[in-house]
Amino acid sequence: xxxxxxxxxxTFGCQMNVNDSEKIAGILRDEGYVRTDNVKDADLVxxxxxxxxxxxxxxxxxxxxxxxxxxxxxPQLLLGVGGCVAQQEGERMLERLPHLDFVFxxxxxxxxxxxxxxxxxxxxxxxxxxxxxxxxxxxxPSVAEGQGVTRFVTxxxxxDNFCSYCIVPHVxxxxxxxxxxxxxxxxxxxxxxxxxxxxxxxQNVNSYGLKDPNEIDFPHLVRKVAAIPGIERLRFITxxxxxxxxxxxxxxxxxxxxxxxxxxxxxxxxxxxxxxxxRGYTVAEYLAVIDALKAVRPDMQFTSDMIVGFPGExxxxxxxxxxxxxxxxxxxxxxxxxxxxxGTAAASMADDLTRAVKQERLTxxxxxxxxxxxxxxxxxxxxxxxVLVEGTSKRGNQLMGKTSCNQVVLxxxxxxxxxxxxxxxxxxxxxxxxxxxxVGKMDTDT
Ligand code: SAH
Ligand code: SF4
Ligand code: F3S
Numbered sequence: 001x002x003x004x005x006x007x008x009x010x011t012f013g014c015q016m017n018v019n020d021s022e023k024i025a026g027i028l029r030d031e032g033y034v035r036t037d038n039v040k041d042a043d044l045v046x047x048x049x050x051x052x053x054x055x056x057x058x059x060x061x062x063x064x065x066x067x068x069x070x071x072x073x074x075p076q077l078l079l080g081v082g083g084c085v086a087q088q089e090g091e092r093m094l095e096r097l098p099h100l101d102f103v104f105x106x107x108x109x110x111x112x113x114x115x116x117x118x119x120x121x122x123x124x125x126x127x128x129x130x131x132x133x134x135x136x137x138x139x140x141p142s143v144a145e146g147q148g149v150t151r152f153v154t155x156x157x158x159x160d161n162f163c164s165y166c167i168v169p170h171v172x173x174x175x176x177x178x179x180x181x182x183x184x185x186x187x188x189x190x191x192x193x194x195x196x197x198x199x200x201x202x203q204n205v206n207s208y209g210l211k212d213p214n215e216i217d218f219p220h221l222v223r224k225v226a227a228i229p230g231i232e233r234l235r236f237i238t239x240x241x242x243x244x245x246x247x248x249x250x251x252x253x254x255x256x257x258x259x260x261x262x263x264x265x266x267x268x269x270x271x272x273x274x275x276x277x278x279r280g281y282t283v284a285e286y287l288a289v290i291d292a293l294k295a296v297r298p299d300m301q302f303t304s305d306m307i308v309g310f311p312g313e314x315x316x317x318x319x320x321x322x323x324x325x326x327x328x329x330x331x332x333x334x335x336x337x338x339x340x341x342x343g344t345a346a347a348s349m350a351d352d353l354t355r356a357v358k359q360e361r362l363t364x365x366x367x368x369x370x371x372x373x374x375x376x377x378x379x380x381x382x383x384x385x386x387v388l389v390e391g392t393s394k395r396g397n398q399l400m401g402k403t404s405c406n407q408v409v410l411x412x413x414x415x416x417x418x419x420x421x422x423x424x425x426x427x428x429x430x431x432x433x434x435x436x437x438x439v440g441k442m443d444t445d446t
Contacts, residue, residue: 007033008042012060013050015201015237016172017083019152021048023109023141024082031113039070044078044116049085051167053339060085064097071099078119080104084171088342090128100124106172107131107157110138130173133212140178142186149390149419150233150402151195155183155221156202161240163267164278164345165307165338168203177209180216184224191230196419197259197388198225200236206243219247226257232421233388233404235259241266242280244289253296260297261331261406264289265305269321273310276349283324290328301331301376301405308365309338309358311351318361325368331376331405333369337362370431377407377429384439385409387424389417408433 007028011021024046025035036042045067050056064081071077080102081093087105094103101119104111105128118125131139139157158173159166187198200221202208209215216224218236226234234257241264252258264286268274271282293300306321325333337358340347380403387401387409394400398410399418409424410433420441428435 005033005043006036006041008036008039008045009048010039010045010063011048012056013048013052013084015152015199016154016203017048017050019154019201020083020106020109024048024112027109027112027141028116031116042077044080045070046080046082049081049083051084051088051171051341053336054341055339057085057088064100068099078102078116080115080119082106082109084167087128087171088167090126094124094126102126103128105129107139110141131176132174133176136176136179136182139176140182142182147193149195149388150197150199151190152199152201153183153186153190154178154202155200155205155208159203160207161204161280162278162345164276164349165310165341167341167344170341170343172203175204175207175211177212177215180209180221180224183221184228187225187228187231191228194419196230196421197233197235198231200225200234202236203238204240204243205236206239206245206248217245217247219245219251222248222251222258223255226251226255231257233257233259235261235406237263239264240280241286241289246292249289249292249296252293252300259406260299260404261301261303262293263303263305266321266324266328267305267307268310268313268317269324270313270317273313273317276312276346277307277310278345283320287324287327299405301407302328303332303334303406304328304330306333306335306365307338308335308361309353311338311346311349311353313338313353313361322365322368325365325372329372329376330369331407332373333365335362335365335369374429374431377431377434380407380426380434381429382426384423384425385436386421387411387436388421389413389419391418403434410435411438413438 009021011017049060067079071079078101082104086103094100101124102115103126104115107130108127111127156175156177158175159169160175162169206218208218208221266286267277385403387403389399389401393410399413401409411424422438423440424436425439426434426436
């Protein structure tokens with residue numbers, strides 16, 4: 001075992017990767033590596049990469065180029081690449097970049113101690129084997145590294161949906177559900193350590209357990225997690241609209257711990273485009289889910305992902321996406337310009353839209369969303385909400401918490417309220433956050 005070495009991890013992409021970076025840090029901590037925020041001090045640098053759009057992949061190569069100089073000035077420095085670009089590119093990366101020491105895929109985190117030891121001994125290698133359900137222990141390393149009031153817990157790996165534009169199933173493998181006993185044990189460990197809010201994480205949480213006859217389904221998992229002492233708030237991400245069951249909707253009526261926010265990616269507002277995307281639902285079916293959720297939770301807020309400029313998208317079809325935005329009134333939206341990805345079905349569809357048209361649609365959609373977000377945030381002014389205080393704000397001069405609907409709330413309060421739920425009177429609203437005054441503790445002020 002080596003001791004006292006410093007590890008720098010740079011994370012790109014989604015919450016899956018953020019979570020994996022915590023696991024990487026935990027696995028390497030057992031090998032004597034301590035995490036640092038300063039790349040110049042590091043003995044080992046790991047890039048945890050994202051491949052979801054071409055731009056994300058280009059950023060990784062750009063960033064790797066900048067490490068060339070660092071490696072020259074510090075030859076004993078080890079440089080490794082993991083995550084979705086590593087899984088996609090494998091051997092090609094090692095060939096293309098002579099200053100790279102190792103490449104490990106999305107299912108190879110547990111092999112890191114050996115990979116790093118081999119790299120230190122001068123052996124460069126690529127490890128990108130996929131694991132199956134029988135190797136669940138390796139696929140879901142339970143390393144509760146990290147701290148805070150809120151934490152993510154991985155419940156599934158991979159995806160079987162093969163949306164025609166998406167590279168995730170290709171780089172994350174087939175869907176495998178983690179054992180519910182392991183999930184519950186990890187959540188218990190977290191709440192005993194002071195965690196108050198847990199977010200269950202998977203590419204499509206609603207299909208949890210469905211392929212395993214010995215496993216409970218997602219609504220039952222949600223009920224069991226909510227019953228763990230100390231869980232004040234429970235969230236999950238991401239929900240696929242085609243797999244939301246009436247039983248999950250019933251959970252929102254039953255369980256006060258479930259937060260009043262659902263991220264429900266629509267992707268596009270026309271049935272023809274949804275069909276080409278292989279999403280498995282129509283706009284009407286999607287809206288029926290939204291309405292059913294609102295019926296059981298009138299204060300529910302929704303967020304979504306949208307893709308503009310999918311191959312062949314007409315002006316009318318884009319207008320249909322805008323119309324759904326108005327109908328649902330999303331509190332926030334993650335919107336992207338379509339980007340063809342290698343090996344996906346949509347990459348071979350005729351794409352006759354110019355970049356300028358796609359950009360114009362994206363700009364229009366994002367401008368309208370900013371207005372909607374601000375309008376919705378202003379509806380909160382002058383009202384009181386419970387806010388779970390998570391820590392200090394980014395600027396560090398205030399405290400930051402979240403409403404049940406997942407809005408950021410900035411408050412002036414002593415650090416002793418971190419980790420508690422306070423009642424906040426909302427006095428300010430911008431596109432990005434709310435501000436307010438603490439008017440009471442939740443348990444005393446109802
Ligand atoms: N599993 C999640 C998210 C996966 S990736 C889900 O199903 O919602 C996150 C988002 O990136 C997707 O929801 C989609 O909106 C976007 N995305 C994925 N592939 C893309 C591509 N090729 N071009 C543009 N956006 C893409
Ligand atoms: Fe990609 Fe679709 Fe799977 Fe989400 S559900 S990860 S968009 S294939
Ligand atoms: Fe996530 Fe990007 Fe991989 S969105 S699953 S890190 S391709």
